[in-house]
Amino acid sequence: MPEHVLAGPDDDTELQAVLSWFSSHPVAHLYTEAIRNSIDYVLDGGRTGRFDLMSPDVHPGERASVGAKLEYEVLRIFGLPKAKPLDTLITNVPVDIKATIGDNWTIPTEAHCQLCICTQIQLKKNRHRSWLVRTHRSWLYRGKGNGDGKRGIAVDARNNWSVPLYDWADLPVNPLRHLSEEQAAQVLARKPGQVKRLLMMFRFLEGHVIPRNVILTVGAGRYDPMRRARQARDTAAKEGLTLLCGDRAESRDQAAARGITLQNSEWIALRDGTDGGGE
Structure with a gap:
């Protein structure tokens, strides 16, 4: 100028x-x-x-x-x-x-x-x-x-x-950063399979909103991690852990009833009678 x-x-x-x-x-x-x-x-x-x-x-x-x-x-x-x-x-x-x-x-x-x-x-x-x-x-x-x-x-x-x-x-913190070094090593290991490692993650991060990108990171390089997350629902339920996904209106309503806002492709693991307290 x-x-x-x-x-x-x-x-x-x-x-x-x-x-x-x-x-x-x-x-x-x-x-x-x-x-x-x-x-x-x-x-x-x-x-x-x-x-x-x-x-x-x-x-x-x-x-x-x-x-x-x-x-x-x-x-x-x-x-x-x-x-x-x-x-x-x-x-x-x-x-x-x-x-x-x-x-x-x-x-x-x-x-x-x-x-x-x-x-x-x-x-x-x-x-x-x-x-x-x-x-x-x-x-x-x-x-x-x-x-x-x-x-x-x-x-x-x-x-x-x-x-x-x-x-x-x-600036939101990636939920995986809340894991201890030992927990992160287990969740991101090559074995066991994706479903078991995703279940570990949901247990460790109970109450934290989990964006889609975190699911993909846990399943890095593997086939269809989002499908594996959906497959984890039944096993989690047997442990008393409910997995909610924002892609489903029913899940969004269940989360809202506990004061939690779930966006599309976001997940959260909750136990009966508990509210979300994580980021």
Whole structure:
């Protein structure tokens, strides 16, 4: 962009237009979904059996790639187009989408002085937040930046000249992370078969909502884990453990009667007279 007058958020008409567009959306909720999907995509639990992005068997480059995947998840979930000159257009205003699992973002040359959505993901604290900011060159760190000319945002500029899209929001924890090391080893072992290992998981995680991706992770590389989960119902029932799946209206009603909301493809194991207490 050519030289221009620095404008604060209140005087930036494009920023205010984009902010107004977001005001009609449950931004924190939708970003939570987008980040969760991005992490699941990178872990690829259905093939690798991985469930923790902070695990030593996840390469740092894979963790960093969550941001790249998040861009496409945000576009999909918010129904935004992929459009040049940046990542998308919101109310016909170019907007770049950035995310970091650290403390700063690398702003490419083409996004200097443009509007950026900057998301910070804190994996150890299981939370995230996002700002809308115009990345004026005057607010970027001086120097040549990295080899691509990318530069980080000065902390004072982020704190004083950005507008929060939402404050810290919780990032759901993969239920498998609640297992002890010994329990996880049993559930993710190659033997016994899927049904027995899924039963172990449901016992260990009684009361926790289990997303579909967790079932696929336990059955990583095996045939039709979802069918095996359904087959586990009868054996679980003999133990006094009821397996509910959100795909069935009856199960959703049973869960709702206990104060639990089950979405499609979500599971929960409950004993008679108990309520769900997990995440």
